[in-house]
Amino acid sequence: MNTTLTLPTRRPVPGVFVALALTLAIGWLVVALDGGHLFNQSTTVSLLHVAAGLGLVAVGQTLVVLGGSLDLSVAYVVSLSTLVAAETMAGSNGRLLPAVGLVLAVSAGIGLLNGVLVTKLKVNAFIATLGVGLLLKGYLDNGYDGPAGETAPALVRGLGYQRIGPVPVSFLLLLAVAGAVWFALARTRFGHHLIAVGGDPEVARLSGVRTDRVLVTAHVLCSLCAGLAGIYLASRLASGAPRVGTEGLYDLESIAAVVLGGTALAGGRGGVVGTVGGVLLLASIDAIFNQLEVDAFAKQVVRGVIIIAAVAVHARRTLRREAS
Amino acid sequence: MQLTEDRHRPLRPARWRPRPGGVAPIVGLLVLLLVLVAIRQPDFLAPPSLMSFLGRSAPLVLLAAGQYFVIVSGEFDLSVGSLVTAQVVVAARLIDSDPSRTWPVVALLLAGGMLVGLVNGLVTTRLRVPSFITTLGMFLILVGAVYLWSDGAPKGGLSEEFRRFGRRAFEDVPGLGRVPYALLVLLVAATLAVLLMRSDFGRTLVAVGDNPRTAELSGVRVWRTRTVAFVLSGLAAALAAILLGGYSGVSFQAGAGLEFGAITAVVLGGVALGGGRGSVVGAMLGALTLETLFVLMNFYGVSGALRSTVQGAIILAAVAVSGLRSSSR
Numbered sequence: 125m126n127t128t129l130t131l132p133t134r135r136p137v138p139g140v141f142v143a144l145a146l147t148l149a150i151g152w153l154v155v156a157l158d159g160g161h162l163f164n165q166s167t168t169v170s171l172l173h174v175a176a177g178l179g180l181v182a183v184g185q186t187l188v189v190l191g192g193s194l195d196l197s198v199a200y201v202v203s204l205s206t207l208v209a210a211e212t213m214a215g216s217n218g219r220l221l222p223a224v225g226l227v228l229a230v231s232a233g234i235g236l237l238n239g240v241l242v243t244k245l246k247v248n249a250f251i252a253t254l255g256v257g258l259l260l261k262g263y264l265d266n267g268y269d270g271p272a273g274e275t276a277p278a279l280v281r282g283l284g285y286q287r288i289g290p291v292p293v294s295f296l297l298l299l300a301v302a303g304a305v306w307f308a309l310a311r312t313r314f315g316h317h318l319i320a321v322g323g324d325p326e327v328a329r330l331s332g333v334r335t336d337r338v339l340v341t342a343h344v345l346c347s348l349c350a351g352l353a354g355i356y357l358a359s360r361l362a363s364g365a366p367r368v369g370t371e372g373l374y375d376l377e378s379i380a381a382v383v384l385g386g387t388a389l390a391g392g393r394g395g396v397v398g399t400v401g402g403v404l405l406l407a408s409i410d411a412i413f414n415q416l417e418v419d420a421f422a423k424q425v426v427r428g429v430i431i432i433a434a435v436a437v438h439a440r441r442t443l444r445r446e447a448s
Numbered sequence: 449m450q451l452t453e454d455r456h457r458p459l460r461p462a463r464w465r466p467r468p469g470g471v472a473p474i475v476g477l478l479v480l481l482l483v484l485v486a487i488r489q490p491d492f493l494a495p496p497s498l499m500s501f502l503g504r505s506a507p508l509v510l511l512a513a514g515q516y517f518v519i520v521s522g523e524f525d526l527s528v529g530s531l532v533t534a535q536v537v538v539a540a541r542l543i544d545s546d547p548s549r550t551w552p553v554v555a556l557l558l559a560g561g562m563l564v565g566l567v568n569g570l571v572t573t574r575l576r577v578p579s580f581i582t583t584l585g586m587f588l589i590l591v592g593a594v595y596l597w598s599d600g601a602p603k604g605g606l607s608e609e610f611r612r613f614g615r616r617a618f619e620d621v622p623g624l625g626r627v628p629y630a631l632l633v634l635l636v637a638a639t640l641a642v643l644l645m646r647s648d649f650g651r652t653l654v655a656v657g658d659n660p661r662t663a664e665l666s667g668v669r670v671w672r673t674r675t676v677a678f679v680l681s682g683l684a685a686a687l688a689a690i691l692l693g694g695y696s697g698v699s700f701q702a703g704a705g706l707e708f709g710a711i712t713a714v715v716l717g718g719v720a721l722g723g724g725r726g727s728v729v730g731a732m733l734g735a736l737t738l739e740t741l742f743v744l745m746n747f748y749g750v751s752g753a754l755r756s757t758v759q760g761a762i763i764l765a766a767v768a769v770s771g772l773r774s775s776s777r
Contacts, residue, residue, distance in 0.1 A: 252767070258757065263757060422592065436576070
């Protein structure tokens with residue numbers, strides 16, 4: 125139980141990057157045998173776009189999972205954020221900033237609700253965030269049948285489609301957010317406290333950590349990240365989409381990326397670097413399937429299997445570590 | 449992640465309170481809702497409409513019972529909604545409107561439901577994957593597989609023989625009018641569930657949910673007990689699919705959202721998430737209460753799209769109340 129002493133960033137690079145390299149190598153070979161090319165411009169760009177959307181959510185999810193909690197409401201927060209952004213902007217560049225502000229305020233509010241339910245009312249995180257997700261789902265189902273609102277053209281051109289070489293601006297945004305979170309975890313008191321809370325809440329509390337406050341902050345940051353992902357998706361789709369979060373499976377996929385990245389679901393161990401690796405891995409698998417023109421439904425089956433297998437492998441490793 | 453709640457409470461029965469996990473609160477709530485419905489629509493409590501209401505509620509009640517087994521043992525099953533959808537679509541394609549295939553397909557569905565439950569249970573207990581990941585993954589697999597198999601649109605059709613389970617009724621029963629077959633299926637299943645919970649297995653199941661470590665040390669094979677709970681949940685989903693397919697027909701939406709309905713019903717029935725507390729009767733009454741609430745919403749012209757909001761609010765309220773109650777002790 126030395127988890128509170130070791131900082132996540134000082135651990136060796138997680139195995140996910142090995143898996144990523146292997147996946148890309150095998151994928152490249154299979155796609156080449158199929159007569160295609162995995163690393164051409166358009167595939168790389170779309171891979172990084174997929175990674176940007178999922179990555180923003182997953183980086184936030186890393187924080188709550190590290191703290192021993194989790195957030196299943198992110199998919200609905202993403203959908204809601206696209207709508208709030210697009211409807212507030214209503215196609216005018218002048219309302220870009222107020223819209224972004226409103227999205228962040230709404231998502232922070234949802235994160236606060238999640239955090240309070242988990243810490244003050246002691247609702248287990250799975251149920252609390254599921255319940256909040258259902259509340260949002262009802263609001264979305266009731267109010268929206270299809271796309272609504274219009275994203276400001278400047279945002280669509282900028283965050284949505286602008287890129288530097290093959291790297292989209294949105295991916296740079298992801299790297300910036302991930303960098304900020306890495307800094308917060310490795311170098312700030314909040315980060316150290318969060319990992320302590322995830323390792324053992326009781327020990328953290330006895331050591332003088334305000335556990336509730338730390339966990340609520342993590343939930344707020346997680347929802348803020350989901351809100352950012354919503355803004356990004358609104359800029360890609362040029363309007364608000366009430367189902368984009370659930371159809372993109374952002375809840376399950378973000379948790380999968382976190383686990384693939386080596387963060388323990390029980391909390392206290394892991395970090396954001398691995399999560400970015402997990403996101404790239406999932407996005408690469410997606411890109412390879414697209415190149416091979418695998419049926420969308422078959423893709424879903426394989427995704428389900430991969431997610432379960434990834435967690436199972438990780439659980440096995442943890443068991444071994446505990447046994448030794 | 450804290451999937452088990454803190455149970456280190458001092459043993460101090462200070463003042464009377466409803467027995468935790470008892471069915472008194474849910475019965476009270478159900479009666480209250482029925483009165484509200486009766487005020488708005490007095491005909492509702494007359495035998496014909498009440499009977500058909502009970503028949504219509506049967507699938508959710510069955511799913512709630514199945515979900516109860518899993519939840520009381522300390523896990524979750526989020527795959528039941530997709531399992532129902534998959535079963536209905538598979539049944540339609542296999543039967544293909546040929547009445548002679550009805551019974552083999554019914555047997556196949558029951559076996560298939562149990563198999564899915566078995567896989568869920570083994571992956572959760574043997575591979576140590578948290579059950580919400582296992583069953584959400586199973587959700588993806590089932591939905592993807594069933595779309596893949598049917599090329600994106602349901603094919604074939606159910607035979608009239610198959611549909612009668614969900615649709616037909618004994619006509620002209622004295623005093624009651626129509627008694628739907630679904631209600632009989634429900635009564636039999638409910639009786640079996642209650643008997644099961646009173647048997648050794650039931651006690652073991654609750655003990656496992658209450659404290660898996662203690663149960664393990666007392667010689668219970670925890671993984672086996674939990675796996676059986678998942679199998680029972682799969683079986684309940686198969687029964688629900690047979691009834692729902694008959695009642696509302698074949699579509700990819702047949703089971704959508706039922707897993708949330710079942711969890712809401714179980715929580716409403718006073719069953720503690722994390723396991724070890726609550727009764728199967730409470731869970732089933734919770735499902736009836738939820739259905740009554742939907743009827744009430746319908747009578748008052750509330751949009752059906754708000755159902756999930758209501759469910760979310762119920763889940764949060766029920767869990768928060770029980771959390772506050774246990775921490776104030």
